[in-house]
Amino acid sequence: MTSASTPLPHPIIGGSFTSPVAAGSGWPDDQAETTTEVATTPAEVAQLAAAASLAEATARSSVCRACPRLVAWREDVAVTKRASFADQPYWGRPVTGWGDPAAAILVLGLAPAANGGNRTGRVFTGDRSGDWVFAALHRLGLASQPISEHAGDGLALTGVRIVAAVRCAPPANKPTTAERDTCAPWLDREIQLLLPTLSTLVALGGFAWSAVLATLRRLGTQVPRPVPRFGHGAEVDLDTPEGRLRLLGCYHPSQQNTFTGRLTEDMLDDILRRAMAAPPDGG
Ligand code: SF4
Numbered sequence: 001m002t003s004a005s006t007p008l009p010h011p012i013i014g015g016s017f018t019s020p021v022a023a024g025s026g027w028p029d030d031q032a033e034t035t036t037e038v039a040t041t042p043a044e045v046a047q048l049a050a051a052a053s054l055a056e057a058t059a060r061s062s063v064c065r066a067c068p069r070l071v072a073w074r075e076d077v078a079v080t081k082r083a084s085f086a087d088q089p090y091w092g093r094p095v096t097g098w099g100d101p102a103a104a105i106l107v108l109g110l111a112p113a114a115n116g117g118n119r120t121g122r123v124f125t126g127d128r129s130g131d132w133v134f135a136a137l138h139r140l141g142l143a144s145q146p147i148s149e150h151a152g153d154g155l156a157l158t159g160v161r162i163v164a165a166v167r168c169a170p171p172a173n174k175p176t177t178a179e180r181d182t183c184a185p186w187l188d189r190e191i192q193l194l195l196p197t198l199s200t201l202v203a204l205g206g207f208a209w210s211a212v213l214a215t216l217r218r219l220g221t222q223v224p225r226p227v228p229r230f231g232h233g234a235e236v237d238l239d240t241p242e243g244r245l246r247l248l249g250c251y252h253p254s255q256q257n258t259f260t261g262r263l264t265e266d267m268l269d270d271i272l273r274r275a276m277a278a279p280p281d282g283g
Contacts, residue, residue, distance in 0.1 A: 008089040012152040019078040020092025023063050027091070027121055028152030029098065031059035039064045042182045049185035054193045058096045061167055061186040067179045070168035077114045077169065091121030094168050097190050098123045099161035102197045105142075105275045107133065108208040110252065111166040111175055118169040122151040123162045132253035133162070133204075136268045140276065163190055165211035180211065188215050195219070195242035200275040205252030206230040212247065216240060232267065235274070248275055 007016040015026055023032035036059050039045040045066045051057035065071050078092025095112040109129075112118050116127030124130030125148040137143035137160060144156045166175040166183045175183075191198070191212070203209035209230035217223045221240045228236045234249035250271040251263040258264075 008087060010150070010152065011088055012150045017089035019081070019090040020075050021089060021121065023093075028150075029122065030062065031055055031096070032062045033059070036060055036063050039066045041066055045182055046185045049189040051189065054097075054101050054190065057186065057189045057193065062094050062096050064094050064167065064183075064186070066182050067168060070166075070170055070175070070179055073114070073171050074118050074168050077118055081119075082115045085115060085119055088119065090119045092118060093121070094186075095121065095123050095164060096167060097161055097163035099157035100159055101161070101194075103157075103159055103161035103194060104197055104199045105160045105202065105272075106191065106194060106198055106200070107160060107162045107202045107204065108212055109133075109162065109164045109204045110207045111164050111173065112169045113173070114169040117164070120150050122148065123164055125149065125151065128255050128258070129253045132258060132263075132265070132268065136265065136272055139265075139269060140272050142272070142276075161194065163187065165208050180207075184211070184215065184218075187211065188218055191215050192219055195240055195245075198242075198245060200246045200248060202248050202250055202271060202275050203230065204250050205254075206249075208252075209234075209247070209249055216245070216247075221245070232263070233271065246275075 007018050009015060010017055013028060021027045023036055024034045037048055039048045048060045051060055075092050078090035095117040113127040117123050117125055120126040124133050130148055134143055134148040135146045138146035142158055142160045148155050165187055166180055201212055203212055213223050213227055216238060221238050230249045232249060232251045236247045238245050248271055251257050253263055
């Protein structure tokens with residue numbers, strides 16, 4: 001039986017990795033180093049999120065330990081593993097934003113899946129929801145491959161970045177309000193650093209919709225009152241300190257939504273096509 005102390009090879013690059021993966025140990029796309037500062041409280045998240053660059057903010061967020069319940073869960077899952085992935089090392093750390101660092105489109109999800117992003121270390125990678133997202137991005141020419149199975153597989157996104165509103169896998173896919181708020185400075189800083197190039201945000205589900213509107217308000221954007229409601233196809237144009245930004249709502253590509261036909265491939269493609277069109281003032 002696999003234990004935490006049994007290093008295993010990465011499915012793409014081989015090598016030898018513990019679960020959770022140690023910072024700076026060579027995992028594909030791991031931006032952290034052994035010296036990267038670790039936040040252990042909400043106050044430290046706020047302090048460390050004020051990083052000078054997206055790369056630094058990404059690295060710092062990837063080693064965060066500020067939510068005790070989520071740290072315990074992500075690491076327990078990493079050690080226990082789903083039986084079908086027992087031969088793989090699990091990332092077991094926060095799953096950061098990933099994709100184009102000068103993106104025009106930012107796609108926002110809720111939180112990583114316990115055996116998806118929490119295993120592969122890449123957002124939306126290794127679970128059925130991610131299969132839908134990456135296939136759609138590829139159909140529209142925004143992703144170099146239709147499948148994202150593991151970090152290190154050569155996939156590249158052009159003009160798009162993906163991020164989760166909460167960076168650690170939560171039990172039952174439900175972060176608490178306190179965990180959402182603790183993680184918010186990472187999202188705030190990521191969006192702030194992307195604002196110069198961003199034109200559109202795509203919120204996959206109501207949780208991401210609310211989280212990103214709260215972020216934009218904290219960043220100085222006038223968000224209408226009452227707050228615009230989430231819906232599939234909902235659209236809001238917002239004036240940020242860096243120009244006009246369009247927010248689009250899209251049903252989350254959860255298995256519940258895709259199996260029942262609530263969200264179809266055409267519906268997802270339509271939203272992404274709208275995201276690719278510039279806001280009215282070209283901001
Ligand atoms: S959810 Fe966010 S704030 Fe909480 S431990 Fe994970 S990265 Fe840190």
